[in-house]
Amino acid sequence: MEKQLTNPPIDRVDGRMKVTGAAQYFADFELPNMAYCVLVGSEIGRGTITNLDTKKAQGAPGVLGVFTHQNMPPIPGWDAPVGGEADGPAPKPKTEETYRILSSPKILFDGQPIALVVADSFERATYAASLVKATYAKQTARTEVEKHLADGIAPGRPGSSDYLRGKADGYQSAPVTLEANYTIPIEVHNPMELHGILAHWTGTDTLMLYAKTQGVNATQQAMAQAFKIDPKKVHVHTEFMGGGFGMGLRTWPQETAVVAVARKIGRPLKLVVTRSQMFTLVGHRPYTVQTINMGADTNGKLIGIAHAATAETASYEDFTEATVNMTKFMYDCPNVSTRYRIVRLDRSVPIWMRGPGEATGAFALESAMDEMAHKLNLDPIEFRLRNYTETDPEHNRPYSSKHLREAYQRGAEAIGWNKRTNEPGSQRDGDWLIGYGMSTGTFNAFRWEASARALLKADGSLTIQSAVTDIGPGTGTALTMIAHNVLGVPLNQIKVEYGDTSLPKAPTQGGSAIVSAVGSAVFDACTTIKKQLIELATKAGGPLAGRQDDELAIADGMLSVEKEPRRKVALSDLLRANNLTVIDKSADSKGGPELGKYSMYSFSVHFVQVRVNPLTGVVRVAKAVSVADSGRIVSPKTAASQMIGGVAGGIGMALTEEALIDHRFGRFVNNNLGDYHVAVHADVPAIETIMIDKPDPIINPMGAKGMGEIALIGFAGAVANAVFNATGQRVRDLPITPDKVMQKLA
Structure with a gap:
């Protein structure tokens, strides 16, 4: 019954939603009593804030608060050593410096947030942010790689050590040699959708987030760690994302700060950074x-x-x-x-x-x-x-x-x-x-570990569920094709639900691994449903009784005998005949030792x-x-x-x-x-x-x-x-x- 299929080119399953405006991105969500925040960035590359005047900003119309290193709400998980999960999805080697957003007057880079202004509208927050004034004790900022090549250090990460096969200078013995230097400048992500987050504390220790993240489960874990709450009480939703390019591969400090301030003011709080802040707050390709x-x-x-x-x-x-x-x-x-x-x-x-x-x-x-x-x-x-x-x-x-x-x-x-x-x-x-x-x-x-759920209903429709975020490459379309190939359900009767932590756990979308990982889980879940369908169809008294698996074909919502195409049964009829409203199967999938x-x-x-x-x-x-x-x-x-x-x-x-x-x-x-x-x-x-x-x-x-x-x-x-x-x-x-x-x- 297993065959390799040449898949037809189908349109994106979410394409119509995106071009008609039906798709909701994180900034599209509006909540009752929602407040807005704007970040004020430093104007120097290194030094110390000597004076921070926020009085005019605090007195501006609609302002609910101005948060700086002097009054920033505590973030419990940041008491842990720097480099923990509160800073992102992976530990970072400890350096001489520590950066905790709005926790110190020390400036470590240009554009570093020095204030977070909250108001009852985005326009009012933007105006008030322009009123924040700072003076600094400046230091000379080191920003030029070529001037500091001699200061390069070997990273402490596994896999970053020097590599040698044969002789290090083996090229020197060759009759034809080449030596050349190549330079890559700083490149910035700049997707159409700006970075940000919408945070809403729905209880004292329950949190709802609409975020620009390439992994809702990773953001869930990072926020749970930062605020020392049960990850199950952190709900993250990112169904649509207007380009990730890598910037959404970690939870950035400003996101955590917004969550802390939202708890402090007791209102939902939204941050959308400016285009210029995209250059300083969400990473870049390194020079x-x-x-x-x-x-x-x-x-x-x-x-x-x-x-x-x-x-x-x-x-x-x-x-x-x-x-x-x-x-x-x-x-x-x-x-x-x-x-x-x-x-x-x-x-x-x-x-x-x-x-x-x-x-x-x-x-x-x-x-x-x-x-x-x-x-x-x-x-x-x-x-x-x-x-x-x-x-x-x-x-x-x-x-x-x-x-x-x-x-x-x-x-x-x-x-x-x-x-x-x-x-x-x-x-x-x-x-x-x-x-x-x-x-x-x-x-x-x-091929990473992933989970998925498949629900085949008595009306012949199929729902696929996974927490994976589709950042734009067409993940939902690919998962639809995988499910279609396994179960033969018509494409227009398959729905993929994704981008939410309430769904089966999935890895962060990055590293070109999602089809391999989540796709395998979808394949396994659908395969389990197919096995049950075959058992129901071929059991004594079933419509295909006595037939073996290799004699059967599944396509167009029908299970049939391959050499007797007239002998077939609709999947929906098969469920109804067995008093089933749904066949619900989940799968946890990962590669084996053969990998x-x-x-x-x-x-x-x-x-x-x-x-x-x-x-x-x-x-x-x-x-x-x-x-x-x-x-x-x-x-x-x-x-x-x-x-x-x-x-x-x-x-x-x-x-x-x-x-x-x-x-x-x-x-x-x-x-x-x-x-x-x-x-x-x-x-x-x-x-x-x-x-x-x-x-x-x-x-x-x-x-x-x-x-x-x-x-x-x-x-x-x-x-x-x-x-x-x-x-x-x-x-x-x-x-x-x-x-x-x-x-x-x-």
Whole structure:
């Protein structure tokens, strides 16, 4: 009865709600007697508040309170050592500094909240916040990574230690060598939906939250820890989210402060941060400097790679990410060493962002691979194939699946790679130089523990329940397809309920793992229902009595004998005949020990054609092809949408996005969407997506691996490589802006 299905491309199940305004985001909720709060940020990057004047703000119309370090309500869980669960979903290594919002006059970063103003309307709170005045004893703020590279320290997190396979300097013995430095600037999430929270104490120790979070269960646990209450008494709701990008992967201090103040004033309290505060209060991609040393023989076989990265973190918290990890296993190379360091600066703490550190690391590694291919006079794809590996050299075990060769081939055919010449600057179209580039991306394919509930009702409808938050990739649509494939219930009779802690527990949406994790739980719950249906149908006196499981098919709400299609029974009739109003099954799902025997990754290959104007330095991505090797594609339409979104973000990463700091003051100078340039429609060409669509036999029962991260990982490198092919000039510092191109061409 089990068959692999090629799924049809269906529309998003929540699409109509989103485009008609029926979908409610956290800020859309209005509660009786609700108050509003606005944060006042510091105007210095480091120092101490010497005077804080709040009298005018307190006397402004409608103001219910002004909270500062002098009168902030206590947060019981923050008595624990810094780095506990009250600060977020994972412990943080202790640093010399401690940051507790509104607990001290000490300023650790520009924009740090110094006051929280509460009023009976958002407009009144905003006006009153403008009346808060502070004076400071300023100190010099350290905000520049490059000036403090020597201060880099090894992180204390597991998995962040230096790595060595073979010799650390093995590349030096190679006849062809490369040394290059690559820089990624600060990049800021900037989804359409601003960050915030709505907190309502419904009792002395019962809390209702409408939050912008990528994991309602994680927020539930963080708030329970912070206020020392039973997690079951914290109810978190996040059904819709207008873009996460990583900013919702933790519970931020300002969220906890709002909950504390809501308890103090005895009213529901809503915070929506400003666009400029999105640059300082909810994380960002950390500024990172990388060095690649690479060596190969004259036949194009890698002999050694050394990859070193240094990234910024905050003075009060050590943030780390997997910047150098791809280098450890991507290519067959006997001598590989990696080193990762962090520099503590007077900046707000970074967070994982759109492809996390792998996107940062892939830019350096894949640019270096292109540079080395050019030195060897090899086609960049051919160079990668000469160093292709069928097994993971880091862990010395097989991949659960890997179809990267096919991805190279199909992407090259789609982009017209045969039109590319190895000689840079040799192709023109009128005034424009033409170049082709490609790059590989990869990300861990995870399967976390998750739960789900399935309810098949006597009217033939099916309800799927999970607490998982759908941050936009189409999780509800994917879960609908999984349930449809297992039980054959028509798509329009399946409803997915999600984004609420009252539902079965689910992991935080991040790391491209939700379809694998929650999808497996949905699969298992629906499979259990299917088994019961078969038992009811094939028992003595049943409509399909005597038939075996492998003789049956389930589709279109019917259970039938596959070779006798007229012999069938509607699932709804089967329930009614057995006096059942519903079959209700739950499943807790997780991977077994077999997962530890394999290395599990998703892979992508990005191809681009760029046009570069040598007179202006303008770079245009004229064509993009992205190929995904991520197992079975559960929902083709939303999968393609994920890849397209990754390309759009990748174009921004490659060509436009850069948060700039005036290091004299430690302040952003472009903390708005007028000066911080995200990719817009004019920057994004038609994008072709290709899915290898071959099931992974190990990771989960659907054979599906994650896709969200690989949609962006590697893309910036493809653009940089294409710019080199077009101009003969290598830009190693993102973004590739016209001034940098012109400087190289001059």
